[in-house]
Amino acid sequence: MGFLSRLVSRYPGWIVAAVALLTVVGAYGVLQLNISTDVTSFFAEDDPRLVTFEWVSDTFGSSTYVLAVVSAGDIFRVPVIQALDSLTQELERVPGVANVRSITNVENVLGTPWGIEVAPIMDVLPDTDVAVERFRERVLSSDTVANRFVSDDEQHTLILIQLARNVDSDAVVQAVRDVTSRYAARLTVQLTGSQALTQQLNSVLKDDILRLTPLILAVIVAVLYLSFRSAAGVVLPLAAVGISVIWTLGLMGFLGVSLSQLGSAIPVVLVSVGSAYGIHVLRRFEEEWQKHGDTRIAAEQTVRSVGLAVVMSGLTTVVGFSANAFTRIVRIREFGVFMGVGVAAALLVSILFIPAVLVLVRRHNRASSRRPAPMTIGDHANSGLLERVGAWVTQRPAVPLVAAAVLTVVSFTGFARLQVDTDYLRFFDARSEARQAYQLVQDKFGGVDTVQIILEGDILEPDTLRAMETLQAELEAIPWLSGSMSVADIVKEVGQALNEDDPAYAVIPDSRAAVAQYLLLLSMSGDSTLEQFLTFDQGTAKIEVPVATTSAQERADVLRRIDELAEEILGPYGQVHVTGLPYLVDGMAELITTGQIQSLVISVAGVLVLLWIMVGSLRRGLSCLIPILLTIAINFGFMGWAGMDFDVINALVASVVVGVGIDYSIHVYSRYREESANGRQPKEAIVTTLATTGRAVLLNAAAVAAGFLVLLLSMFPPLRIFGFLVALTMGVASTAALTVLPAIFAVTDGGRPVRHSQRADVSKTT
Amino acid sequence: MQNLTRIVQRRVTAVVRGSLALVLLLTLAFGAGAQELTADEILDELEGTAFVGSGSATIELITINARGQERSNRLAFYRQETAYGANQLLEYLSPADVAGTKFLTVDDESGETLMWLYLPALGRERRIAGSATQDNFMGTDFTFEEIGSLGNFATDFDAERLADEKYQDWDTYVLRLTPQSADSKYSAVKMWVWKEHFVPVRVEFYNRQGKLDKVLINEDLRPDASGRWQPYLITMRNENTGSRTVIRVLETSAEPVPDDYFTLRYLRR
Structure with a gap:
């Protein structure tokens, strides 16, 4: 110094x-600072979950789409279809957009008297009620198109927008938003999907x-x-x-x-x-x-x-x-x-x-x-009150100590109620467009985010394809899973198309050669869907299934079930990998529970060591730590009892408590020691400490709490909760430092003057 | 239904026409080394060499997608001049799973082109008919327009000659071609033509926004059995998607193809 x-x-x-x-x-x-809120950015680059996710995106193209939900009283009307068609075409021209699919341009494999055809399901833009009705029948007759693009009540339809690789997705999403907003007078369009959510975040x-x-x-x-x-x-x-x-x-x-x-x-x-x-x-x-x-x-x-x-x-x-x-x-x-x-x-x-x-x-x-x-405002009023608090603590030290013990026990019972939730949607207000559109897609189209099951093996072998078919059927029997898609579906579609559209032929053919020839025919027809489900070398296939989860627990259960089924059914046919955005979100929950407990232990231990060095006594150091441990317990207990979920952001409250809250204990302890060193009895020292340093501690806590309460005005719900919890814990930590800590001194030091080591001069802290 | 049938027909025709054009492409270009030629004269030299007649070729068709994944097929083409036009047969030789898959086109006396598709797994042929589009040829990076137009530069494009360049080891004429049709996908095509034997060694296709869209590179130039110079390795690279199509010419023959190749009986064989 x-x-x-x-x-x-x-x-x-x-x-x-x-x-x-x-x-x-x-x-x-x-x-130079960039802003990034992408869910994948929470993971380390070499995290196996992220590595698999990126590998699948590289192999089959991005599994994340921008979804535009178009809502109308009845979508099968001339003006709606015409607006939808021109919107689809305009979106295709947005730079950075790789691919746009809606009912007005989606292709479908059809059988004809001559052979098969991969053609847009809408051959000409319908301009009469009769033509729209014919178009409607054609859309609804194709399960793959109807399930993916039209809600059962025919009031909503989806536009799937796939962005090109290596583009500034925020800028592209904004350009897409600009286009859709121009259609506001004709169509209700809401954007969702992870890229749109990220852009909005x-x-x-x-x-x-x-x-x-x-x-x-x-x-x-x-x-x-x-x-x-x-x-x-x-x-x-x-x-x-x-x-x-x-x-x-x-x-x-x-x-x-x-x-x-x-x-x-x-x-x-x-x-x-x-x-x-x-x-x-x-x-x-x-x-x-x-x-x-x-x-x-x-x-x-x-x-x-x-x-x-x-x-x-x-x-x-x-x-x-x-x-x-x-x-x-x-x-x-x-x-x-x-x-x-x-x-x-x-x-x-x-x-x-x-x-x-x-x-x-x-x-x-x-x-x-x-x-x-x-001096600070309210000096005298505060001092008077704090002096009385000090006197009370020395007379009845058991009261704050018992109260602290009771609060700790009550808090511990709240721990069991704590749930970890890492849902991306928590960053949005319940009323926000992004969240409502997400909910709509979940309710009407089976979910925004998909799980990808990857099989590396001899895909063209009919047995392999039949196993994929079986797995899909098993998966769709699970609530929250529907509308799965794989190369097996594509092969069956071609089989039906090659046989005069007879549904009896929508089966996996018996020979490997037939499968290969079906797929050759399809790739020669310029079909681009196949590549999303089967690699060029035909050695890796993907099954994609949307997950419509409503809670972290349900999602975790569903994902575990998918893992089991995929390994059990596809395992004999090759190497199985399962990934997708829901897995990343679920993986984050696991990282939070294990990671945050670990870093909390590390920070408490680190602070204890520092305290030990500073006050020269492990016992004293532990005493200073008690208000912090109590505050952490109350924080988690409060969250549990208040029904707040544990997430990436409020997981940080505990580390703020340790880092900032410990100062209050240090200040109180230092002053107490200074007063004791000056020959005062513990009781006297406590009263003086509270009257002087106590005021500063309260003021400091109030200032920090006020700063964090500003976060209540944040647009992110989790940040609002974070601000509230930090303000609350600052109150608890300072109160504990002014009551529980002196009570410990009163009990441990009793009526004797205390001898302290003089290793570090931290006496004039405030 | 009528309508759908027409679309199918168009698609498959594109495939078969494409195969014809591919043969044209392979056999493009030879000629005397005249010195001061105009752009149109250079194009005429290319034009004049376009393949007409009978013969066969075996090629390896390698498609490589943007992710670097490859798919390879070996195909044989047979062509025979007839009184009404031409008969053509396209047959997959490998991989084994798809070997025997065939397309047959026959120009009949009414001027109509009849087409058949045969999948061995189905054990029967299906008839198809129609006309061409801009669609990709057999799921490759070539569109029909690109393949077809290589034989029709003089009629479909306005040509302008730029300064000669040394392109790799070749002395080349450099041409800038502007499509006459407003329907073309392209705003311009730039072509490097090897002076000595009038073989295009590099062709750049620019899209409507003036951005480089695709590049065609011809390599491994050597004379075929009849002494005509041609590329034995042809690469079309899509600059937008990063995908590539590579054609390796394995064998060409000017020997007449027997009549029975162009029959339904042969199709089913």
Whole structure:
């Protein structure tokens, strides 16, 4: 600390210049920042689930479509069909769109007196009621077309839009949206499917950042103004967090890490958490300046005295967040690591930059001309109340301890009710178009997301195809699964078409040669569907089945059943792989439960080690940890009892609790030790601690909570819950630090004055 | 139903016509090395060599999709000039599963083209009839238009001669062709023609937006049995999708094909 303090007093200009330069560089990095909310981006590149998913997309083309749901009272009417036809054609011309399929251009294998035909089911655009009726009959007579494109009530029809590879899918989806919106007067069109959902998430995310940033700044400005009532008091801590946000986002930009729906919380969390360091430094500087009347000495003293305490409380925060580096969910890992980086940056800037600026700016000012900064509002009222709390805790330490024990037990019973849900749709409001369209496709067309079952083997062998047929029948017997499609269906279709459309011939032929010739005929007719279900070398085939799940548990059960059936029925015929978006979503749930428990344990252990080093006693360190453990228990218990599902975002609450909440315990403990070292009895020390440091802790918790409550205005429901839970846990953590922790001191130290080791000076934290 | 039948017929005709055009393509081009030729004269040289007559060819047809997956078929073509036009037979030789699959076309005395398809697995032939479209030929990267037009550059395109270039090892004439028909998929075609034997070695097809759409590359140039220079390795690359079609000419023969090849009896054999 001595080195840093001399640095600040001797070279303030260099420090300010270096920070400014780094900030300019960082700002350039921020401009490189991409936004990405794709579900696959949550997985590590070498995660086997993702590897299989990507392999299947590479082999058979993307399994994800943009789905446009067209709704009309009755779709089989002349104006609707005509609008649908022109919409389909316009969509085909959108750059970046590879393929568009609707009932107006979908091809179908038909038998003719001469042979077979792969032809559009709509040969001419119907312009009379009679022609539309004929078209309707033709569509409904083909099961494959009717099931995929027309709802049973004939009020909805789908347009399947497949994007080209390696295009900016957001831009293409936006172009598609522009086209569909031009048809608003003629058709009701809603877009869904993972690419459309991702595009909407990304655009909502941008709006969210733009909207929430000024609000969070306003909250922090208010807190700072109430604390200092001076321009410098507002500007300097704000500049410190602003600079650390720019450095952090800039580093992400340079490293090519894109901003996810989790990453968007980084600035909010950083501003809330990081401003505390600036507050501590600034307050101490004002105090020292009053004392010495010289900015250089004040700066040196500030860094020397408060620096270590701020660094220590900051380090626990860094450890708390960085523990997420061990999770396998990429987005959570990034959040943890970059929060750690951001907090470290906020620490560094607060300790070096703020005093340096003050040295430069106030060099020629006379200290005596200034009045000490007023203390925080509500000083006296709070102090009075907190003193009474302190007295009460020392008299009846059993009350908070028993209350804590009871709350812990109640919380534990809530754990059992916790469910993990990683449904992508949680990021959308129930009323949003994306979610409603998704629900509509699920209800009317059997689901948006598909599971792909891949078989590597001798596909053309009739037995293999019959096994695929059997598997499909077994799968469709499961609720939530319908409308499966495979090369077996295609072969049967050709068989029927080659035999005057006689359904009796819609069977797998008996010889391998017949299968090969059917498929040769089909590929010569220019059919493009085949390639999506069978590789060119005819060694790998795909069965695709839409999954209409309504809950995480149902989905997990269905996927497990698909796994079993696929292995049991297809296993004898080759190598079986199962993948699809539902698997990724399900896999994420598993990563969260195992990964988050693991990183929580790591962060608690890391913080405990730090505490042990800082207070020089494992027992004391554990005492400081108790309020945090209680808060974590209450967090999960509350979520369980309130029926909140555990998801990627609120999984982070616990690490915020560990990282930020521990500061309250540290502050309370440090003051208590300082008072004890000054010879006070434990009871007296506790009352004084609560009256002084207790106020600061409450204020800090209130400021952090206020910052997080801004997230209630987010457009992402999970972020709203995240904001609420962090605010709640900050309240619990600070209350526990002010009641349970002193109660532990009162019980363990009893009436004796306490001897403490003097290993680290963390006494002047607040 | 009438309508559907017509569409089927069109499709299969495209296949058979395509096979004819393919033979044309293989046998394109030879001629004397005249020096200062106009664009049209160069095209005429190509035109003048178009294959008419009787003969047969065996080729390997390799289609490679955008994902690099390959499919290979070996095919035989037979052609015979007749009083009413031509008889043609296309037969799959391999892989074994599809060997024996055949298409037969016969121009009859009324000027109609009769077509039959034979799948060995069905054990019977089916008759089909019709006209051509822009569809892809046999699921390859060639469209009928591209294959067919190679023999009709002089009539279907306005030609302009650009500066000569050295293309790989060949001295070439460079032509820029603009289709006369507004229905063409293309806005321009650029062609490199080997001066010595009038073989196009590279052809670029530009779409309506002026973007390079497809590239045809002719390689392994050598004289056939009759002394005509032709490519033995032909690659059509689709620049949009990344897929390719490779044709390897295994054998050509100008020997007359026996009459009984063009009969239903042979089809079923």
